[in-house]
Amino acid sequence: MSAENAEIIATKPPKNASNKEQFQRINYLYQLSMHYKNANLDISRTYVNLLDTISKKTNTKISPNIKRSYCKKCKRLIDYKDPKMFKVVKSKNKKNDKFIINCKCGSKKTFPIGLNRDYKTYTEKEGNLLEI
Amino acid sequence: MSNSLKAINKKISKRKQVYKPLLDNPFTNESQVWPHVNDQQLVWELLQSDVLSVCKRLKDSDRSEWPLDVAFTFNEINEYLCNNDKDEEVLMFACNRDQGVPSVLLQQVPLIAYMSKTKVTLIQLPRNSAQVIVDSLPLGDDSFDGFLMVRCNEKINAHFMRTIKSKVSEQKIPWLTNLKYQKANIKLVKTTIPMISKNKNKQPNQKGEDLENQKQEKYTNTHKQIPKK
Known part of the structure; x- marks a missing residue:
């Protein structure tokens, strides 16, 4: 075992994620915004704005991969x-x-x-x- | 305090492992974005013999004189795929397993290729293929972006084109065509947090003590300045 590892207390990963409802909510909004991307840009942007706000207020983390897929300023995909x-x-x-x-x-x-x-x-x- | 192994470990350890939930992209699926290549070695050998050898031979001459239409910079490829309205086909070779190819570029190219009007056959190349391509192309001082696009026109060997196409499965990105609801892709990020000792207030560290002293001095100074009535 390396010295770096020796200083970390290992714990078992949990079986369930907390705040699951918020993750599902964000996931649904992201997919809706993708769906409306070509049909109605304003709705698509609103959904992205909403998911961004929810993730900040509920302290749920989103992967950088998702965050890179929209503009931080105008929320356009x-x-x-x-x-x-x-x-x-x-x-x-x-x-x-x-x-x-x-x-x-x-x-x-x-x-x-x-x-x-x-x-x-x-x-x-x-x-x-x-x-x- | 007990002398158990767990207690000793807690004393020594400075960090604790934690798992934080994170929402991953519901549409990201590596196997779908990068199509599978059967007999990758054969594809690589064909590319070397039919394309790279020609490029290497004509490295010093002007690109308009080349017997092949190739593009190898990201900007060139992006512009061609987005602006081309003709019903053409291209072969796009990608060194996605090599070091030195930025992951940000690798994430964009399959989606650009899929959305393009041009029919793009995306081909993954084996590891360490980037260096061979760099040696064959006239890159000059520029760095290699990790992609080589070959246009399938009358200039290219038809047998080469057919063989390569037969070895690569079709690119499928269902969420860009028929959007279907995907379940929330929640994952756990394995990370660590610092251990905070419970008796922090009782035994403050050097920095803490200094701060306390500074606060005390400030307090006494301000009280001195106030004239007594």
Whole structure:
């Protein structure tokens, strides 16, 4: 056993997740917003706004994968058909390479991919996410 | 206090493992987003012999003179897939298992490919294939994004195209076409929290003591300044 592991008290994972109703609520709203994405943009944005508020008020965590799929400012879901949506900006110094997701509202999500090309979020790393 | 193993462990340990519930994306399914490739080694060898060898030979010449239509930067691929209205087919090779390919880009490309009007065959390449591709392409100082797109037109070998297509299963992303309700994908994040000792108030640490002293000094100073009536 390594020294790093020795300092952590291991516990058994719980069989059920607390706050399950809120998770189901957020999940339902996310899928509704996806459904109305092309048909009615305003409703879709309202649902995303609602799910975002619920997650904050009820202190329920959402995976970064979901959070990356909508704009933080206007709550619009990403449009994969728009060529202007995604852009990789390369510079002479490879460390300054950036991946930018441009929203129609004008806001930008910038990912500094050049800093660490192997970067993975904590939940994306193997062994950190467990099934219930 | 007992000298049990659990009690000793509690004394030594500084952190405790906890499991926090988290809502994962209900639509994310790796196996559906990245289609399965049968006989991956054969596909990789065919790519090397039919495409990469040609690219390597003509590395120094102008790309318009190449006998193949290839694209290898993310911007180029994205622009082609979103703007192309023609009924064309492309082969998209992705080094999704290699190191050095940003995961943010890997998450977007299958969805862009699926939503495109162009018929895209997404092909996963085996591990360590990115370096071979980098050596064959005229990237210059730019870094490789992890994708190689080959347009299936009259320039490309028909046998190569047919063989590769037969080895790859179809990409299925049901939530982008017929949306069906998916159950909440709740998962647990395995993480740790610091252990806080119960007798913190009785034995404050150095920093805490300093703060207390500062507060005391502030209090006495303010009381000194107030003139007595």
